Amino acid sequence: MRRALLTGIQCHVCRNNVIRSFVSVSGVTFMPLASGSVSASQIRPPPLSRNFSSQHAKPFSSKPSDNAELGVDPVPEKDISEESVKQPEKPEEHIPWYLQDEVEATTSHPLRKHQLLPPLPENPPPILNGLLEHISVALGLDDLSLLDLRKLDPPPALGANLIMIFGTARGVKHLNVSADRLCRWLRTTYKLRPDADGLLGRNELKIKLRRKARRAKLAKSAKSTLTAPDDGITTGWICVDVGTVEGGQFRKPEEEARKVGFVGFGTVVEGTRIVVQLMTEEKREEVDLEGLWRRTLEENSLENEGLPQPQAEEPPQEAGDIHKPSSGTPANISHRVSHAAPISVNYEQRRGISTGSRLYQDLQEGGFNYAPINPDGTIILTELISQSTPLTSLRSRLRSITPYEAIYHLGQDVNDKNSTTFLQKFYLKLSKVPDDLASAQRIKLICIAIMLHHPGYGKSDLFKVAQEHFISNYDVTRTQFLEILDALLSFEPDLTSDPPNLLLPAADMELALQIIDHVGLRGIDLLNSTVWMILFVGASFRAPVYPVRDLIDAPVIGNRTPVSLDMYETVNRVQTRLLKVKTAAEIQLSVDQYMRLLRVLFDHEWYSMFWEIWEEIALVGMPRVKSLYVFLFQLHAESDGWEGWKSTLLNCIPTMERENPPVYVDRELAEAIARCIAIAHPDIMDRVERNEPSLLVRLWHRCRIAIENEVASSGAQNPLTPTIS
Known part of the structure; x- marks a missing residue:
């Protein structure tokens, strides 16, 4: 349509105005071309030489010039008429495009930014630039x-005076070929x-790929798939240790290096060690080795700057003394601790003092009735963060x-x-x-607090940060x-309320959708x-x-809580839409994710979709x-209510041995199958007695x-023995 519009307009000025109207919408200024006169009889296409060589102006620019605006000639009409009277018109000579001055490119090629060399560090070794x-x-x-990494103290495991180079290969073959050629060149x-x-030789790579x-x-002809996650070829990471080269070593001041009375082992490292990390794009993004270093x-430089450090805690007191609590008074959270998320507990032996009753009494008087107390009555407050603790290890410490x-x-x-030392x-x-x-x-700290159901840390606080x-x-x-996302969608159901609160609040879901x-x-x-x-x-x-x-x-029937039919259908509609999104986007789930999905469907008594997902795993x-x-x-042995699908469940038993690899009972x-049979057929014992x-x-x-065979080999008790005559 635009081509037909422009070809239909024969007047050059009209075509110019049409182009300006389109370009002005995108915020780009079109530079007007100065002409000799504004009269209609003298309107003609401007020569190319004035546009490119004399003015050196760009046809499209993001910023307009000082004296140019859209559709306005910067030269007044009086000056134009006087200039036309004084100077007779001379036909300007046409300059072909190949004789015009070249305009410098304003934008570089998009691939050029991926090929820029990093700046050299201070005092580089001579080999580094080449x-x-x-x-x-x-x-x-x-x-x-x-x-x-030459100033890293203590030095990394690869050695002192280390310089590490990272590069991205375009594929597995390019990765192996580049590493091989780099070693040969060195x-x-x-x-x-x-x-x-991690480097495979030239012939070895070809043989393994073949x-x-x-x-x-062969797997395709047998209608199966290769399940090996790591074949030794597509690791996507090769570490080339160039070795120690001359020059570039980091030297400390002599007064620090020459310490009187120092006795040690080993020799002083002379030279610089260079390591080249070659990875594919996917592996580099997954490992993020560069970000870790x-x-x-950053943490090492902050620790070595000599900045003021926090005051050390008081040394542990002897038995019989009382640990004084900190001056702050955190909120009382005794009523929420029972709902805390499960966290792995450190089972290492801890030492405590034997004055638990006095400690607990003093803490209650001071408002610390929620402090952690061991079964023996001792109070242990583990130091989470110290002078040498990096911030990135916060999650593992908590x-x-x-x-x-x-x-x-x-x-x-x-x-x-400041209420706690941590x-x-x-x-x-x-x-x-x-x-x-x-x-x-700070975001990570708030996420951990929300997952622990801390009453002082809310999801609105996390969204704000x-x-x-x-x-x-x-x-x-x-x-x-x-x-x-995990923190915003975390929710602990309340079965004691009336009615039971089993669904995530809509406000929390709205915050998650905005993120x-x-x-x-x-x-x-x-x-x-x-x-x-x-x-x-x-959403479930x-x-x-x-x-x-x-x-x-x-x-309450068994372990199932009643919910209103309207709310149940609303949740079911949301789940149906999400399942359609999964099918349309071809989202592939893992085994653990399929288990979570099956459990949610089973808890909602959506048995038809449950068995569709079960068949989908094989498809x-x-x-x-x-x-x-x-x-x-x-899962079926935990509750009843699925008796209408008992034939479908029992039909899964013969298919186990036809799986690839086969699954044997x-x-x-056997114990799980026996419990399911007892739920689906309560008269199974009468049938067994009648044979x-x-x-x-x-x-x-x-x-x-099957149970008796393993019981005989292990010496345990058969769980079916008391019920089978």
Whole structure:
């Protein structure tokens, strides 16, 4: 349409105005071309020489000139008429395009930014510049970066005076070929002996690729898939240790190096060690080795700057003394500790004092009646963060203690920064790191507190801090996004309320959807199995339920709680839409994610969809291993209400041996199958006593024999012995 519009307009000025009208919409200014006169008789196409050579102006520019506006000639009409009278018109000579002056390109090629060489560090070794140029130009590796680890104290495991280079290969073959050529170039040019970990030789790579293709072809003909996750070829990571080269070593001041009376072992390292990390793009993003070393450098530089350190805690007192609590008074959370999320407990032996009753009494008087107390009455407050503790290990430190201690160390609320020793040291370290790292660590702290169900840390606080992080244009990683999403969609059901509160509040879901919208604009992949699974579980009931029309006096049947039919249908519609999204986006779930999905469907009594998902596991080519069958039968053995699908469940038993690999009935499976048979057929014992010639009785005897065989070998008690005569 635009081509027909422009060709239909024969007047050059009209065509010019049409182009300006389109361009002005996008915010780009079109520079007007000056002509000799504005009269209609003298209008003619402007010569190309004035446009490119004399004015040197760009046809399209993001900023208008000082005296040019859209559709306005910068020269007044009087000056134009006087100039036309004084100077007679001379026909300007036409200059062809190949004789015109070239205009410098304003934008570089988009691929050029991936091939930029990183700046050299201070006092580089002589080989470094040539090595970077060879890696970029001759080998064709992209996104080169360099980390100077020479000042790292203590030095890394690869050695002191270390310089690490990172490069991205374009594929597995390019990775192996580049590493092989780099080693050959170092041997021939600099007479070095590089060591490449993970490098396959030229013939070895060809042979393994050929064998892999042959196995894939055989598997395709047999209608199966290759299930080996690591074939030794597609690791995507080769570490080339160039070795120690001359020059560039980091030397400390002589007065620090020459210490009187120092006795040690080994020799002083002379020279610089260079290591080249070659990875594919996917492996580099997954491992994030560069980010790990950068954070180590930042923490090490802060520790070696001589900044003021927090005051050390008082030494442990002798037995009989009393530990004095800190001056702050965190919120009373005794009524919420029972709902804390399960955290791995450190079972190492701890030493305490034997004055538990006095301690507990003093803490109650001071408002510390929620402090963690061991069964023997001792109070232990583990030190979570010290002078040498990096901020990145915060999560592991909080998970190494009990929920009681973790909630205590987190203080009163999100604004509390000094009520506990942990918070004092944490925020002191936070003030010395870059702003983006400080914001990310604060988000992680709030996420941990929310997952522990700390009453002083709310989801609105997390959303506010995350919003400040986004507005500051800090980086948002996939891991950070998933942590925020998990925290916002975390929910502990309340079965004691009337009616029971089993569904996530709509306000929490709205906050999570706003976070998803924002990170989607940042380019983070949202259509993946992890995000989909979090949303599906977040929109579902958090306990086994069954629908009823009238909730008044509705009983609890087994472990299932009654919910209103309207709410049940609303949740079912949301789940149906999410399942359609999964099918349309072809989202592939893992075995653990399939188990979570099956449990949610079973808890909602959606048995038809439950068995569709069970069949889908086989249709997508995923082997249904023993753990899936154990989960299937144990799930049905936990509750009843599925008796209408008992034939479908029992038909899964003959299909186990037809799986690839086959699944055989052992003691664990036999016990779960026997419990399911007892629920589906309560008269099974009468049938066994009558010795009926039925398939069900033969299956019961098969389970009994499998259990007895393992009991005889292990010496345990047969769980079916008291019930079978």
